[in-house]
Amino acid sequence: MNHKSIIIGLIFLPMILSLIIHIDAVTVLKVAKETGQDEMAGMEHEENTNVPNGFSPANPHPNASQPTNATIQNFTYARLKQEGSPVLGNPSSPITIIQFGDFQCRFCGRFARDSEPQINQTYIQTGKINLVFKHFVTHGPDSMSAAMASQCANEQGRFWKFYELLYGNQGEENSGWASVVNLKKFASRIQGMDMTKFNSCVDNQKYKSIIDNDTAFAYKSGFQGTPTFIVEKGDGSNPQVLLGAIPFPVFQAILDKKISGG
């Protein structure tokens, strides 16, 4: 074998390997999507319409620089729902995932488009886990508008539709795709949305305090990026913090271990 062919082989080897891995990954995703989406077709996201008048910060010591593990453990599903966080799934599920996200975050979008539908189909619809969304606004002013608008959608029980719509139509950061005007246009595409109520809610920044409290908690918790997840037992115990657009198979390994008591 001459040197030329060895060099060419070594240059193209990573490409070929990557291609094989890519094909494998795409196949896995395709299979999961095919099985998932068909069954999901008739399913509606369960919505939380319970919105409290006030919101108490999850961190009882807002001046504390670092939260204790106990602070994160206070995040029970019931408490989060009462505080106005959008929730999805069976309240008595043994495992809760709390997602801290930003609507302009590309990795959050990747999670929402790729992993969340599969988690929904495999674990949420089967009552094994429930999902809670909390805001971690880090990407600039349009992220704040989007977060507030999503809470307004939650008020009408349409948070998860709004979530899908925003992450499905993500544009470049702070380019105007998530401006107040466009957010209202997105909301108007959701069937049954009372636009007068929604517009008034957005214009009055009704849920700003919820967003501020969620974000402050995330910063104080030392979260290093978006999306960040807390996977914990239903009673808020045994929390595990995860960072990034975790693909479904990785999430599956974590969730299965958690469900089996790990």
Added chain:
Amino acid sequence: MSRENSSSTTRKSSPLVLPFKIVFSKWSYILIAFATALAFWIVSSILNQLLYFTPIVYFYLPEDAVVGFILAIITSLLLGIIVSMNIFVFKNTRTKIKTASFFSGSTLGLLSSTCASCSSLGFLIVSTLGAAGVTASSFLSNYQIPLRLLSIGLLAWAYYSVSRQLMNSCAINRKRPA
């Protein structure tokens, strides 16, 4: 290969191809290039949240990451080649290595591997620079592909530069009296 054949090859080969042939005629340099490219590709894939090691080893390529992934492979390969060639220059010639374009290209390649605003890098920029940090972090995220292309351009320049260094040192050596 006879001396005549060798000089004929030298004359035929482009000044960009000949140094490549000289360096990668040795196994050790091929291995260095491969290891460097692989290491950079792994780091880049981790930063772009495509490669996971725990709790299972898993690589995936979502639609939004395909272009970036291809550019990361090109960057990794260029980086591996340039590192090998620079080591060759360092070991075999007396010329000083010019690393500005190499370091700027590889740093930019690494910086643009991730969604800056989503990661701790963005958090660091925002906490350090405040409102200007949001703009800077958005810039890094929004112009990820052009920045990666720029990093490839810088690495291509680094390759050109190191090739010229090798050719020039060869020319000088040829002119030296025996």
